Every structure is written in structure tokens, then in C-alpha cells.
Amino acid sequence: MEAAEALFLDKGYARTSTIEIARVVGCNQTLVHYYFRSKENLFKQVFENKIKSFCFSLLEISEEDLPFKEKLEKRIGNHFDMLKVNSKLPILLFNEVHTNQDLARKIFADVGHLPLSIIAHLQLELDVEYENGCICKTDAAALLFSIFSLNVMTFIGSPLLRLFAENSKEKMDAILEQRRAENIRLIMNSLNP
Amino acid sequence: MEAAEALFLDKGYARTSTIEIARVVGCNQTLVHYYFRSKENLFKQVFENKIKSFCFSLLEISEEDLPFKEKLEKRIGNHFDMLKVNSKLPILLFNEVHTNQDLARKIFADVGHLPLSIIAHLQLELDVEYENGCICKTDAAALLFSIFSLNVMTFIGSPLLRLFAENSKEKMDAILEQRRAENIRLIMNSLNP
DNA sequence: ATTATCTATAGATCTATAGATAATGC
DNA sequence: ATTATCTATAGATCTATAGATAATGC
Numbered sequence: 249m250e251a252a253e254a255l256f257l258d259k260g261y262a263r264t265s266t267i268e269i270a271r272v273v274g275c276n277q278t279l280v281h282y283y284f285r286s287k288e289n290l291f292k293q294v295f296e297n298k299i300k301s302f303c304f305s306l307l308e309i310s311e312e313d314l315p316f317k318e319k320l321e322k323r324i325g326n327h328f329d330m331l332k333v334n335s336k337l338p339i340l341l342f343n344e345v346h347t348n349q350d351l352a353r354k355i356f357a358d359v360g361h362l363p364l365s366i367i368a369h370l371q372l373e374l375d376v377e378y379e380n381g382c383i384c385k386t387d388a389a390a391l392l393f394s395i396f397s398l399n400v401m402t403f404i405g406s407p408l409l410r411l412f413a414e415n416s417k418e419k420m421d422a423i424l425e426q427r428r429a430e431n432i433r434l435i436m437n438s439l440n441p
Numbered sequence: 442m443e444a445a446e447a448l449f450l451d452k453g454y455a456r457t458s459t460i461e462i463a464r465v466v467g468c469n470q471t472l473v474h475y476y477f478r479s480k481e482n483l484f485k486q487v488f489e490n491k492i493k494s495f496c497f498s499l500l501e502i503s504e505e506d507l508p509f510k511e512k513l514e515k516r517i518g519n520h521f522d523m524l525k526v527n528s529k530l531p532i533l534l535f536n537e538v539h540t541n542q543d544l545a546r547k548i549f550a551d552v553g554h555l556p557l558s559i560i561a562h563l564q565l566e567l568d569v570e571y572e573n574g575c576i577c578k579t580d581a582a583a584l585l586f587s588i589f590s591l592n593v594m595t596f597i598g599s600p601l602l603r604l605f606a607e608n609s610k611e612k613m614d615a616i617l618e619q620r621r622a623e624n625i626r627l628i629m630n631s632l633n634p
Numbered sequence: 635a636t637t638a639t640c641t642a643t644a645g646a647t648c649t650a651t652a653g654a655t656a657a658t659g660c
Numbered sequence: 661a662t663t664a665t666c667t668a669t670a671g672a673t674c675t676a677t678a679g680a681t682a683a684t685g686c
Contacts, residue, residue, distance in 0.1 A: 260540040262455035265648060276666060281650060283664095336539070343536040345600045346529070347453040352600075389605065390623055396601075397594035398587065404597065405590065407538045407545075412582065430583055438627045458674060469640055474676060476638095 252280075253294045257336040261291055261344055261351070292355060295341075299355060302337055305330040306396055307366040316377050317439075321432055328399045328428045335403045342404070367392065383439040394438070398431040445473075446487045450529040454484055454537055454544070485548060488534075492548060495530055498523040499589055500559040509570050510632075514625055521592045521621045528596045535597070560585065576632040587631070591624040 251272040255264045266287050270277040284290035306327045312319065331338065345352040371388035378385050402409070402424065409427070413420035444465040448457045459480050463470040477483035499520045505512065524531065538545040564581035571578050595602070595617065602620070606613035 339539045346532045397591050401590035401594045434631045
């Protein structure tokens with residue numbers, strides 16, 4: 249499963265063959281099917297959990313009892329950090345969703361309903377802040393999508409950022425750190441009354 | 442080429458076969474190779490121009506002699522509108538860049554140098570605005586990447602937005618219009634001193 | 635004479651399964 | 661007895677080319 253994950257993340261679903269997965273593991277290709285029945289099934293098993301945490305990393309509500317704005321800052325940063333650890337996941341998932349709707353439907357059947365209640369919860373918090381004059385009137389879904397866009401695109405667009413990093417890992421890390429701070433700044437700024 | 446473009450955009454490079462392209466056009470599969478020599482070559486021919494306009498749509502400098510902030514607002518909006526017309530292009534390109542570096546290198550060999558001078562030019566404008574106290578100190582590359590992120594992700598993430606649109610084209614258009622306005626607002630807000 | 639189209643086919647893959655054989659756990 | 665592994669192979673693709681035949685433009 250680890251080998252499959254690495255290959256899927258590297259080459260996408262279509263370009264990864266069960267033969268190659270077997271070769272990496274050092275076993276026979278038929279074994280892959282013996283254990284996982286099909287390539288599609290293997291993909292689902294490998295990414296099911298990752299997908300859930302990918303979807304919920306942004307939505308998760310921190311338990312800490314901090315002021316709203318600090319909580320939100322943390323939330324954006326946590327989302328970014330989670331993406332950094334799974335930096336190749338977004339492009340893989342979105343590509344599958346766009347090009348292989350069959351697979352996408354099967355995978356996202358589980359997810360999809362839960363977000364709504366969480367968005368509603370955030371909306372309540374935002375409304376309170378607005379009443380108190382701390383932020384401007386804000387739509388929770390729109391806010392989440394903006395955060396999502398800025399953070400996710402940092403990793404989908406990493407080949408562009410890499411052009412600026414000139415193949416230096418240090419520079420790339422510095423650029424990512426900049427993006428993290430800038431994404432937080434952009435969002436927090438957008439809330440100003 | 443139109444048929445090929447539609448299929449590539451819909452199913453990605455790997456999942457589109459020359460057989461299918463021929464079937465859509467209503468000709469023999471060998472003809473595709475007669476005219477384009479190879480699938481890769483066909484892909485390059487189809488998207489070469491699109492890729493250039495994709496890369497430069499954000500960078501293009503409007504000729505109009507407007508105040509900086511108005512010019513920037515227009516620029517963000519134009520970029521968004523261009524993406525709306527080519528809404529499936531970003532996920533296709535980024536997927537190829539991520540999973541098929543060979544193809545990516547060949548395609549982006551041409552582009553890649555030009556942006557730098559344009560970024561430098563924007564930086565000059567930003568510095569002037571900063572000196573005049575109109576905006577906060579701003580890095581041109583970071584600003585462009587933020588605009589790029591917000592606009593592009595709207596279309597890469599369209600399956601998510603579609604969940605909210607409940608399969609209504611009108612609702613989807615309204616959501617996109619919201620995103621367009623919100624992206625502009627976010628960016629302009631981020632420049633405040 | 636050149637260009638366009640077709641048939642046939644080579645040569646690579648790839649997924650998935652059937653069926654034999656080896657290894658392991660009770 | 662169950663689980664793991666292998667060999668062999670069916671059956672579907674897919675890209676690309678060779679070579680024959682038809683259509684077109686001068």
C-alpha cells in the first residue's frame with residue numbers, strides 16, 4: 249500500500265500500473281490483485297483515509313478556547329501544514345475528480361454531507377463577531393473556499409514556485425513559509441470591518 | 442484538433458486515445474498519426490497557444506492609462522474571465538506538469554523566461570504606490586501568485602462549488618460571479634497600508 | 635504528382651483470472 | 661486447512677507504421 253501510494257501520488261492513477269507497484273515491492277503482479285482484487289479497489293483503500301483528513305483538515309474545529317481570530321489563524325496554518333505533509337494529494341484528487349467521475353463518485357459518496365453542518369457552525373461564529381463589530385459581514389462558505397484556494401494552490405502550483413527557488417531546497421522552504429504567512433495575512437485582512 | 446482538445450480537456454492526456462479522437466471526428470485512427478505524427482505532438486500543437494495565453498493572461502499589462510488600483514482590479518477580473526472561458530485547462534496543465542515531467546519540460550521550454558521581466562515591471566509600479574502611501578509594501582511575485590491561486594482554484598475546485606450549486610447552471614454562474622468579486626476584494630484589501 | 639484515406643498488423647502495455655505449488659499456522 | 665506465491669494466459673487496449681488505394685490539384 250505504501251508503494252502504491254507513492255506511485256499514485258507521483259504518476260497519477262492512469263499512469264500507474266499494478267505491474268509497477270509489484271515491481272517496487274518486489275513481488276509478483278498477481279499478488280497485487282490477490283490482496284486488493286482490483287486496481288480501483290487498491291486506490292480506494294490507499295486514499296480513503298487521506299481523503300477524509302484532506303476534506304476535514306480545514307473544517308475541523310479546534311477545541312482550544314481562544315478568541316475567534318486567533319482560532320481562525322491557527323486553523324489556516326494547520327490546514328497549510330497538513331497540506332505540506334501531503335503535498336501531492338490535492339493535484340491527484342482533483343485530477344481524478346475532473347477526469348474520472350466514476351471513481352470520484354465512488355470515493356466521495358461517504359464525504360460530502362458532513363461539511364454543511366460545520367459550515368453552518370462557522371457561520372454562527374462569524375455572525376457573532378460581526379454583531380460585535382470585530383469583522384465585516386462574512387459568508388462562511390466563501391471564507392472557507394478562499395482559505396482552501398490559497399493553501400491548496402500553493403501545492404498544486406508548486407512547480408511554479410520551484411522556478412523561483414532555483415532547485416534549492418532551502419529557498420523552496422523559505423518560499424513556502426512566506427506563502428503560509430501571506431495566506432493567513434490575506435484572509436485575516438479580508439475580515440476587517 | 443478541436444475534437445482532440447475537447448477530449449484532452451475532458452479526460453486528460455493519459456486517458457484519451459487517438460482511436461477515440463478519430464472516432465469523434467469520424468475518421469480512421471491512422472489519419473490522426475498521418476497528420477500529427479504522434480499523440481504527444483498532437484497534444485503540443487493543440488495546447489501550445491492556449492498555454493501561452495494561460496501563462497500570460499495574468500501578466501499582460503493593460504495599455505489603458507488608469508490609476509494603478511483600477512488597473513489591477515481589471516487585471517484580476519480579466520484573468521478570471523479568461524479562465525472561465527478555458528475552465529478545464531488549469532487542471533489539465535497542472536496534472537501534466539506534476540505527473541509527466543517529460544512532456545511538461547518540452548512544453549514549457551518556450552515559456553518560463555518572459556515572466557521575470559514582467560514581474561520586475563509590476564514591482565516598480567508597486568514601489569511607486571508604496572512610496573506614495575497608497576499601499577503597503579508588496580512583493581510583486583507574491584501578489585501575482587495570490588491572484589493566480591484564488592482565480593485558478595475557483596476552476597480547479599469547481600466540483601466543490603458545484604456541490605453548492607445543486608446542479609443548477611444559474612446558481613453555478615451566480616457562485617462564480619461571487620468568487621470573481623470576492624477574489625478582487627481579497628486582493629485589493631490585502632494592499633491596504 | 636501529391637495528398638488523403640484505408641486495411642492490416644507489429645509490438646507494447648495492462649488488468650484480471652485460472653490453476654498449480656509452496657509456505658504457514660493450528 | 662488456510663494463506664501466500666508463482667506461471668501462464670485471456671482478452672482488451674493503445675500507439676505507430678508499412679503499404680495499398682482513392683481523391684485532388686496542376
